[in-house]
Amino acid sequence: MKTLITRGIQAVMVAVLIGAATFAMMRSLPGDAAYRIAAGRYGYDNVNTAAADAVREELGLGGPALPAFLNWLGDLARLDFGTSLVTGNPVIAEIGHQLGASLALAAVAVLLSLLIGPPLGILAGLRPGGVLDRALLIVSTGLKAVPQFLMALILILVLSVQLKLLPAAGHGEARHFILPALALALGLAAVNARIARDAMARVGAMPYYAFAQWKGLSRRQTLMRHGLRNVSVPLLTYLGLQFVTLVEGVVVVEAVFGWPGIGHALVHAIFSRDVPMVQGTALVLGLSFVVINAVIDLVTQRIDPRRAA
Amino acid sequence: MTDAVAIPRPAGQAVRLAGATLVATVLAFALIGPMIVPGDPYAQSLMQALGAPDATAPLGHDHLGRSIFHRLAHALRLSPVIAIAAVLTAGGAGLVLGTLAAARGGWIDRILTILADALLALPGLLLVLIVLAIVPGTALGFWAGLSLVLWVEFFRLTRAATRDTLASPAVEASRLLGFGPVYVFRTHIWPEIAPMMLTAAAFGTATAIMAIAALGFVHVGMRAPTPELGLMMVELLPYWREAPLALLSPVVATFVLLLGLTLLAGSRET
Numbered sequence: 004m005k006t007l008i009t010r011g012i013q014a015v016m017v018a019v020l021i022g023a024a025t026f027a028m029m030r031s032l033p034g035d036a037a038y039r040i041a042a043g044r045y046g047y048d049n050v051n052t053a054a055a056d057a058v059r060e061e062l063g064l065g066g067p068a069l070p071a072f073l074n075w076l077g078d079l080a081r082l083d084f085g086t087s088l089v090t091g092n093p094v095i096a097e098i099g100h101q102l103g104a105s106l107a108l109a110a111v112a113v114l115l116s117l118l119i120g121p122p123l124g125i126l127a128g129l130r131p132g133g134v135l136d137r138a139l140l141i142v143s144t145g146l147k148a149v150p151q152f153l154m155a156l157i158l159i160l161v162l163s164v165q166l167k168l169l170p171a172a173g174h175g176e177a178r179h180f181i182l183p184a185l186a187l188a189l190g191l192a193a194v195n196a197r198i199a200r201d202a203m204a205r206v207g208a209m210p211y212y213a214f215a216q217w218k219g220l221s222r223r224q225t226l227m228r229h230g231l232r233n234v235s236v237p238l239l240t241y242l243g244l245q246f247v248t249l250v251e252g253v254v255v256v257e258a259v260f261g262w263p264g265i266g267h268a269l270v271h272a273i274f275s276r277d278v279p280m281v282q283g284t285a286l287v288l289g290l291s292f293v294v295i296n297a298v299i300d301l302v303t304q305r306i307d308p309r310r311a312a
Numbered sequence: 313m314t315d316a317v318a319i320p321r322p323a324g325q326a327v328r329l330a331g332a333t334l335v336a337t338v339l340a341f342a343l344i345g346p347m348i349v350p351g352d353p354y355a356q357s358l359m360q361a362l363g364a365p366d367a368t369a370p371l372g373h374d375h376l377g378r379s380i381f382h383r384l385a386h387a388l389r390l391s392p393v394i395a396i397a398a399v400l401t402a403g404g405a406g407l408v409l410g411t412l413a414a415a416r417g418g419w420i421d422r423i424l425t426i427l428a429d430a431l432l433a434l435p436g437l438l439l440v441l442i443v444l445a446i447v448p449g450t451a452l453g454f455w456a457g458l459s460l461v462l463w464v465e466f467f468r469l470t471r472a473a474t475r476d477t478l479a480s481p482a483v484e485a486s487r488l489l490g491f492g493p494v495y496v497f498r499t500h501i502w503p504e505i506a507p508m509m510l511t512a513a514a515f516g517t518a519t520a521i522m523a524i525a526a527l528g529f530v531h532v533g534m535r536a537p538t539p540e541l542g543l544m545m546v547e548l549l550p551y552w553r554e555a556p557l558a559l560l561s562p563v564v565a566t567f568v569l570l571l572g573l574t575l576l577a578g579s580r581e582t
Contacts (some may be wrong), residue, residue, distance in 0.1 A: 009429075016430030024442045029447045150522040150573035152529045155565065156545060159550060250435040251526075258530035270532055273441045281445075287439055292433040 006304075017289040018079060025282040056282045084286075085279040087272075091101040094283035098265065102287065105264030109253055111180050112187035113242070119188065120195030121238060127196070127229070128203025139196055146193035151252040155186040155259045185258045187252045191245060198241050202234040236307045243299035249289050326384020331514075331575025338569045343379065352381040353539045353541035362555040371561050374544075375551050380558055383539035384565055390534075391541055392438070392446055392569075394451055395520035398458035399513050405459070407509070411497065414474035423470075428464045436461040440523055443530060444499045450534055454524055461523075462516045469512055473505045514577035518570050531532075 041054040077083065084094040127136040149157070162182065163169050169182055206212055207230070215225045238243035254266035261267070265284050351368055355459030357377035365372045369379035413421040433477070436458075440500070444450065444458030477483060483500050521541075525535030536577050548559040 012426055013429045016426050020427075020430050020434070024439070024446075025379060028442055028445050037393070050567060118384050144574060145571065148518075148567060148574045150526055150570070152526045152542065153566065155546075156529075156549065156563070166554060244413075247433070247435050251437045254435065254437055255526045255530055270530055270579070273445055273532060276445060281442065285434070285442070289430075289434045292435075296433075 004142065006300045007297060008210050009049060009302070010293055014290055014293040015300040018074065018286060021282060022076050022079045023050075023072070024284070025278050026072050027283065028276075029075075029278045053098075071308045076222055079282075079286075084283045087277055089278045091266075092280050097280065098283050101124040101263060101265045101268045105253055105257065105266060106261060108180065108257070108262060108264060109187075109249055111184040112191065112249065113253075115184055115188035116191035117197055120192035121199040123192075124199025125203045125226075127232060128200040130208060131227070136200065137180055139200065143197050146189055149190070150255075151186055151190055152255045152259055154189055155183070155256050156168065158182050158186050158261075177263035183256050184260055186256050186259075187249065190252065191249065194241070194245065194248075199234055199238055202237045203230065206208075206230055206233045223306060236303050239299050239306070243296040246292050246295050251294070256307055317398050327575050328578060329339065331572045331577070334568055334572030335576060336574065338388060338565060341544050341565075342385045342392075345385045349381065351379045351382040351537065353378065353386045354537060355379070362551055362558065365557070366372060372555060372558050373557055374555075380544075380561055383544060384561055385542060386539040387541045387562065388565060389523050389571070390451075390539070391521045392517070394454050394524060395458070395517045398455050398462060398520050399516040401455070402462035402467050402516060403457040403509060403513055406463040407470050407505075408469075409463070410467045410470025411474050411501065414471045414478060415493070421471075424467065431461070431464045436519070437523055437526065444527075444532070450538075454520075454533070458520045458523060462520065465516065466509070469508050473508060474501050477501050477504050511577045514573050518573035518577070520564075521570060521573070533534055 038050060038055045041050045041057075058078055083256070086093050122136075123139055127133070127139045130136060159182065169178060212225065212229055215229045220228070250266075252265065254269055256262070257264045257266035258270045265287065267287075268280065269284045271277075272284065350366065355378060356484055357373070360369075360373045361375055362378040363369075363373040363377065369381050370417060371380040371384065374380055374383065385446065390398050399533050401535055409424055413424045439461050440457035443460060444453040447453035463554065478496075480500075523547075524533055524540065525542035528540045529546050530542075531546070534540040534543055544562040545559065545566075548555070548562070552559050
C-alpha cells in the first residue's frame with residue numbers, strides 16, 4: 004500500500020513537472036500564443052483578433068504568469084490536453100493512434116532482450132570467472148558503449164545496405180520489426196545479462212543453494228527450484244528502471260527508422276513547437292514509467308514476500 | 313540514463329587506466345591534431361567532395377569537400393566541453409542538495425526526494441528536448457537540459473551515502489568533540505562520496521555525449537554547419553559506399569570516447 008502511495012505522489016509530480024515545462028515552452032514561443040491556440044481551435048481561416056482576444060481572456064494569457072499557469076494545470080487535471088497545433092485533431096486521438104506502434108516495438112525489443120540477455124547471464128553466473136563469464140563481460144561492456152542510434156546505424160549498414168537482408172525502414176510487415184527491435188534489444192540485453200549474471204553468482208554462493216545440491220538435487224533442479232525465482236527479482240526491478248532507457252531508445256530509433264510511433268511524433272512535435280502534443284506525449288511517457296514501476300513493485304513483492312515487509 | 317542507487321564496486325585499476333588512456337587519446341587528438349595539421353572545419357571545396365585523404369586533410373573530405381579531420385577535431389571538442397560543463401553543474405547541485413537533504417531531513421528532504429523521483433520517471437532526452445525548445449542557443453540549451461537531467465543521480469548518491477555516514481559513531485564522536493558541519497563534511501562525508509562522484513561523473517559525461525550525438529543524429533540537436541558527432545554521421549550516411557572512411561571516423565571516435573568513459577567509470581550495473 005505504501006509503495007502505491009509513493010508511486011501516486013510520483014505520478015502527480017510528473018504531471019506537474021511536465022505541465023510546468025510545457026507551460027514555459029508555450030510562454031517562450033515567439034509570436035502571440037493566443038493566435039496559435041485560436042488557430043488550433045477554430046482553424047486557420049477563422050482566426051481574427053476577436054477570436055484571439057477571446058482565447059486570451061479565457062486562458063488568462065495576457066495576464067500575469069501565475070494565474071495562467073494554474074489555469075494550464077487545471078486543464079491538465081481535467082485531462083483536457085487540447086488539440087494539436089499542427090493537425091487540429093485532439094491530442095488524445097493522435098496519441099492513441101501512435102501509442103500502439105510504439106508499444107508493439109517496445110514489447111518486441113524487451114522480449115528479444117530477455118531472450119538474449121538473462122539466459123547468457125545465468126549461464127555465466129553459474130560459473131563466475133569462467134570463459135563465458137569473461138567473454139560476456141567484454142561483450143556487454145562494448146555494447147554498453149554503443150548508443151542506440153549508433154547501433155541502429157551499424158545494423159542498417161551491415162544488414163540492409165551491405166548484405167541486403169532486411170529493409171532499412173518501413174512499417175507494417177513483421178520483418179520491419181527486426182532491425183529497430185534489435186537496435187533497442189542489444190543495448191538492453193547487455194545490461195540484463197550483467198544483472199542476471201551478478202544475481203546468479205550471488206544466489207549460487209548462498210548456503211541454501213549449496214545445501215540443495217548436497218541433499219541430492221541435480222544442478223538443473225537446483226537452478227529451477229532455488230535459483231531462477233531469486234534471480235528474477237533484481238532482474239524485474241532493473242527492467243522497470245530500464246524503461247526510461249527504453250523510451251529514450253524508442254524516441255531515437257523511431258526517428259531513425261521512420262517508425263510511426265509516439266517517439267517519432269514527439270520529435271516532430273518538438274520540431275514544429277506543437278506544445279499540446281509535446282505535453283500529451285511527455286505525460287504518456289512519464290506516467291507509463293510510474294505505472295510500470297508500480298506494477299513491478301507489486302509483482303516483486305509477490306515473488307519475494309520478504310520485500311513487502 | 314538513470315537507475316537505482318547502486319553503490320559502485322571498486323573497479324580494477326587496470327581497467328580504469330585503460331579507460332583513461334582511451335579518453336586521453338581522443339581528447340589529445342581533438343586538441344593537438346589541428347595544431348599539427350592546421351585547417352578550417354568550415355572551408356568547403358566542392359572539387360574535393362568525398363576526396364581521398366591528403367596532406368591537408370588526413371582523414372579525407374566530406375560531401376561538401378570539408379576536411380573530416382578538422383571537423384572531427386572540432387566535434388570532439390564541442391561535445392565534451394558541453395558534457396563536462398553540464399556534469400560539473402549537475403555534480404555541484406547534486407552534492408549540495410544531497411548533503412542538505414541528508415543533514416536537514418524533514419520537509420527539505422521530502423520535497424527534494426519527490427522532485428528527484430519525478431525527474432527520474434522522465435526520459436532524459438525528453439527533458440533535454442523541451443529545454444532546448446525554451447532556451448535560446450543550442451549549446452546553452454544542451455548545458456541547461458543535461459544539467460537538469462544529470463543532477464538527480466548525484467543527488468541520490470550523495471544523499472544515500474551522507475545519511476549512512478552521518479549516522480555513524482565516527483561522526484557522532486566528531487560532533488561531541490565540538491567540530492562544526494564544515495569539518496564533518498570534509499573529514500567524514502567527502503572521503504566517503506568522492507570515489508562515487510568520479511564514477512557518476514564519468515557516467516554522466518558519457519550520457520551527455522550520447523544525448524548530444526543522438527539528438528544531432530535525428531536532426532533536433534546542433535544545427536547544420538556545426539561539426540558535431542551525430543550530425544556528421546547522419547550527413548555522411550548517404551555516402552557510405554563512396555566514402556566509408558568518412559563515415560567510419562566519427563563512428564569510431566564516438567565509440568572509443570564512450571568506451572573509455574564507461575571503463576573509467578568502473579563496473580556498475582547501469
